[in-house]
Structure formats: structure tokens, C-alpha cells
Amino acid sequence: MTARDKKGEKVPHHCSQCGRDATKKRGNYWFRESGLNNVLLKDIELFQCEYCRCEDPVIPRMNELMRVIAMALAEKPYALVGEEVRFLRKYLGMSQDTFSSVLGCDKTVLSKWERNQQTIGAKSDRLIRAVTVSLGTGLKPIAEQSVRKFSRIDREARSVPIELNTEDLTYTYA
Numbered sequence: 001m002t003a004r005d006k007k008g009e010k011v012p013h014h015c016s017q018c019g020r021d022a023t024k025k026r027g028n029y030w031f032r033e034s035g036l037n038n039v040l041l042k043d044i045e046l047f048q049c050e051y052c053r054c055e056d057p058v059i060p061r062m063n064e065l066m067r068v069i070a071m072a073l074a075e076k077p078y079a080l081v082g083e084e085v086r087f088l089r090k091y092l093g094m095s096q097d098t099f100s101s102v103l104g105c106d107k108t109v110l111s112k113w114e115r116n117q118q119t120i121g122a123k124s125d126r127l128i129r130a131v132t133v134s135l136g137t138g139l140k141p142i143a144e145q146s147v148r149k150f151s152r153i154d155r156e157a158r159s160v161p162i163e164l165n166t167e168d169l170t171y172t173y174a
């Protein structure tokens with residue numbers, strides 16, 4: 001968010017690390033705040049500090065971005081990795097207790113999946129996606145098309161970069 005003073009005028013952005021004035025520019029940004037390391041926000045506004053080189057992103061439409069990521073994961077052509085299961089559980093607003101009881105698995109098993117300490121079977125992977133598109137906020141419209149893509153999911157669990165366009169809320173797998 002750009003800071004504004006009482007009159008609604010934009011005030012200079014200060015670096016979140018050193019407090020000096022930062023310069024506005026546009027660029028790509030790895031959206032690690034999402035809890036995932038592989039989501040790239042394309043061409044967003046960033047404030048770059050010349051002194052410590054850090055970049056503070058202006059992340060627009062946070063809730064909608066999280067929905068598009070959940071959608072991308074539900075339709076991902078490879079088996080899910082641990083961080084993605086954790087992302088989807090949090091998107092559903094569920095604790096590990098609740099999510100494991102919905103999936104019919106042991107809480108310790110879910111916990112191991114999320115930490116990549118245990119392989120997620122193909123059926124569990126699909127069940128996680130089916131629950132996500134059924135209960136996840138704003139995902140019902142894609143439920144049918146997502147389930148129809150299940151037969152094409154590669155068994156190999158692979159983390160693929162997701163490039164997200166924040167203007168039109170579309171995504172591509174890089």
C-alpha cells in the first residue's frame with residue numbers, strides 16, 4: 001500500500017529495512033509471503049532502496065491472488081508437494097486436526113506430508129484437491145473442470161514455478 005497523508009496526497013515510501021526513501025519501479029517479485037517459494041508475481045510495483053537493495057512489493061488484491069494460487073494448485077499437472085498441501089489447508093482455513101479428519105488420515109501423516117517427509121499417495125493428492133475446490137472460497141466454479149483434469153496428473157511430485165499476472169488474475173506454469 002502506498003502511504004497517503006491526511007489530504008490524500010502520496011507520501012514518499014520509506015525502505016522497510018533502513019527507513020531511507022525508496023524508488024518506485026516495476027518488476028517481478030517472488031511472492032514468498034504466500035507460504036510458497038515458487039509463485040512469481042509478474043510486473044508489479046516495487047519500492048527499491050538504493051542503500052540496502054531491498055525491494056518492498058506493492059501486492060494488490062491479496063485475497064484474489066491467494067484464490068488464483070489455490071486454483072493453480074488444484075489444476076497442477078504434477079503431484080502436489082508438501083508446501084502446496086499446507087497452502088491449500090490454510091486456504092481452507094483448517095487446522096491440521098480438522099483437515100486430517102476431513103481427509104480421513106492421521107494428523108501425523110498430514111504433518112509429514114506438509115514437511116515432505118512422507119510421499120502423498122495419488123488418491124490422497126486427488127482428495128486434497130477435491131476438498132479444496134468443493135470448500136475453498138471462490139473455487140466452486142472450477143470444481144468440475146479441475147476434477148476432469150485429475151486423470152492427467154503426473155505421479156511425480158514436482159514444484160513448478162507459477163507466474164501470476166496480478167492485472168487480469170491469470171497464471172501460467174513456467
Ligand SMILES: [Zn+2]
Nearest residue numbers: 015018049052
Ligand atoms: Zn533500505
